[in-house]
Amino acid sequence: xxxxxxxxxxxxxxxxxxxxxxxxxxxxxxxxxxxxxxxxxxxxxxxxxxxxxxxxxxxxxxxxxxxxxxxxxxxxxxxxxxxxxxxxxxxxxxxxxxxxxxxxxxxxxxxxxxxxxxxxxxxxxxxxxxxxxxxxxxxxxxxxxxxxxxxxxxxxxxxxxxxxxxxxxxxxxxxxxxxxxxxxxxxxxxxxxxxxxxxxxxxxxxxxxxxxxxxxxxxxxxxxxxxxxxxxxxxxxxxxxxxxxxxxxxxxxxxxxxxxxxxxxxxxxxxxxxxxxxxxxxxxxx
Amino acid sequence: xxxxxxxxxxxxxxxxxxxxxxxxxxxxxxxxxxxxxxxxxxxxxxxxxxxxxxxxxxxxxxxxxxxxxxxxxxxxxxxxxxxxxxxxxxxxxxxxxxxxxxxxxxxxxxxxxxxxxxxxxxxxxxxxxxxxxxxxxxxxxxxxxxxxxxxxxxxxxxxxxxxxxxxxxxxxxxxxxxxxxxxxxxxxxxxxxxxxxxxxxxxxxxxxxxxxxxxxxxxxxxxxxxxxxxxxxxxxxxxxxxxxxxxxxxxxxxxxxxxxxxxxxxx
Numbered sequence: 001x002x003x004x005x006x007x008x009x010x011x012x013x014x015x016x017x018x019x020x021x022x023x024x025x026x027x028x029x030x031x032x033x034x035x036x037x038x039x040x041x042x043x044x045x046x047x048x049x050x051x052x053x054x055x056x057x058x059x060x061x062x063x064x065x066x067x068x069x070x071x072x073x074x075x076x077x078x079x080x081x082x083x084x085x086x087x088x089x090x091x092x093x094x095x096x097x098x099x100x101x102x103x104x105x106x107x108x109x110x111x112x113x114x115x116x117x118x119x120x121x122x123x124x125x126x127x128x129x130x131x132x133x134x135x136x137x138x139x140x141x142x143x144x145x146x147x148x149x150x151x152x153x154x155x156x157x158x159x160x161x162x163x164x165x166x167x168x169x170x171x172x173x174x175x176x177x178x179x180x181x182x183x184x185x186x187x188x189x190x191x192x193x194x195x196x197x198x199x200x201x202x203x204x205x206x207x208x209x210x211x212x213x214x215x216x217x218x219x220x221x222x223x224x225x226x227x228x229x230x231x232x233x234x235x236x237x238x239x240x241x242x243x244x245x246x247x248x249x250x251x252x253x254x255x256x257x258x259x260x261x262x263x264x265x266x267x268x269x270x271x272x273x274x275x276x277x278x279x280x281x282x283x284x285x286x
Numbered sequence: 287x288x289x290x291x292x293x294x295x296x297x298x299x300x301x302x303x304x305x306x307x308x309x310x311x312x313x314x315x316x317x318x319x320x321x322x323x324x325x326x327x328x329x330x331x332x333x334x335x336x337x338x339x340x341x342x343x344x345x346x347x348x349x350x351x352x353x354x355x356x357x358x359x360x361x362x363x364x365x366x367x368x369x370x371x372x373x374x375x376x377x378x379x380x381x382x383x384x385x386x387x388x389x390x391x392x393x394x395x396x397x398x399x400x401x402x403x404x405x406x407x408x409x410x411x412x413x414x415x416x417x418x419x420x421x422x423x424x425x426x427x428x429x430x431x432x433x434x435x436x437x438x439x440x441x442x443x444x445x446x447x448x449x450x451x452x453x454x455x456x457x458x459x460x461x462x463x464x465x466x467x468x469x470x471x472x473x474x475x476x477x478x479x480x481x482x483x484x485x486x487x488x489x490x491x492x493x494x495x496x497x498x499x500x501x502x503x504x505x506x507x508x509x510x511x512x513x514x515x516x517x518x519x520x521x522x523x524x525x526x527x528x529x530x531x532x533x534x535x536x537x538x539x540x541x542x543x544x545x546x547x548x549x550x551x552x553x
Contacts, residue, residue: 176416182415
């Protein structure tokens with residue numbers, strides 16, 4: 001009786017193992033097919049000329065310089081705006097704010113904001129930043145809109161990470177006559193930084209690929225210059241890709257694929273920096 | 287700000303070293319929301335002695351201990367009535383900064399809780415954030431020596447504190463508290479997560495420390511209370527049932543409840 005039961009339990013265990021294996025490999029395989037397809041189409045367009053030239057209506061002269069610089073500007077500014085705001089809000093909500101009905105209400109709303117379609121943020125950005133603030137179609141307006149979009153992700157990830165720091169650490173610091181800020185700065189933040197960095201990766205990865213809000217606030221699709229300041233107009237990689245992909249000629253489809261490759265490389269570089277920092281921190285904290 | 291009491295706390299010669307009170311609770315009631323944890327107690331804790339607080343789980347002994355360095359401030363819903371006097375100053379007085387209180391009254395917790403940093407940083411952090419910069423290496427060495435940990439860690443001060451064993455971690459926590467040179471050290475069941483050898487280590491250490499510090503220890507272990515303490519307070523259901531010399535509490539308890547507890551009939 002007992003052994004029969006055990007066989008059954010083993011069978012369930014193997015089935016579940018197999019299920020998990022399949023699910024995870026489905027993702028990898030689909031991503032692999034996509035990468036294979038994109039690389040096959042776009043790789044032969046990917047050269048220095050492609051990176052160094054501005055868009056053109058002749059595919060062989062077209063390049064991605066303005067979009068690449070635009071995206072770098074956009075992401076850098078977005079990071080500068082959203083990271084301090086997001087981490088600050090998370091620290092306040094987790095370490096300072098009293099736990100009452102009001103903070104729970106804020107909690108709920110932040111979680112909801114994470115699910116709002118990006119086009120809605122685009123409209124908000126258009127009304128507030130482009131029109132009211134009169135930032136026009138600048139990188140700054142784009143970055144601020146992007147920041148709104150990814151703030152909920154950063155706040156939620158940072159809060160989870162802060163919550164993961166054991167309370168005994170805070171108590172140990174307080175018992176030594178530390179103020180709340182000294183406790184947070186020296187112990188809570190360093191211990192939660194790996195998790196917070198994961199939040200940055202997720203958030204910035206999302207913002208680098210977002211197209212809808214940028215179209216909404218009027219980022220340009222044909223730009224023959226690179227932004228030199230936060231108030232300049234800009235193009236961005238996903239918009240350039242979208243533009244190329246929607247043209248009828250096969251060459252432009254291949255250019256779009258090359259653009260996707262550039263986007264993926266930028267994303268990969270960005271994330272590997274974050275992963276590297278996180279790894280260093282984890283090693284230090286063990 | 288509190289008056290500067292440290293000079294008074296360290297008498298110059300032996301004659302002055304008669305028993306005086308360091309901490310005193312007066313008509314102290316502590317409750318969490320509506321639940322009373324410590325019920326209208328008054329107790330005077332003597333200087334440079336080890337006082338044990340014993341009693342069954344949930345009797346309010348940890349709550350009382352944590353009221354001595356205002357660690358209950360972090361518990362939502364905690365409410366305190368009455369007074370806790372530290373050398374004539376009410377620790378809960380209006381112009382008392384709890385941060386200042388915790389510099390002078392240190393604490394060692396139930397489970398070793400070293401910072402996830404190096405051994406050196408664990409000890410140096412307290413003095414550094416409190417503005418002590420000179421000779422920090424000396425202060426760290428001295429604190430580790432007094433916690434009887436120096437010889438074991440002197441060659442790996444930069445290793446993570448988490449590489450130490452549980453008993454070593456708890457001694458590191460003691461060194462960390464000692465680095466602040468507190469007058470009083472509160473210990474909340476400091477050996478409950480340790481093996482007998484590490485426990486003996488900590489107890490030896492307490493004997494050393496009582497030369498210069500007042501120690502108040504909450505413990506579930508009655509053998510430990512009788513081994514280390516000079517005075518013992520027995521709590522039950524938030525009430526202070528009996529307080530006196532440890533010897534008397536264990537051999538001639540005045541109350542039936544105390545006798546039942548120390549002889550192991552309940553608890």
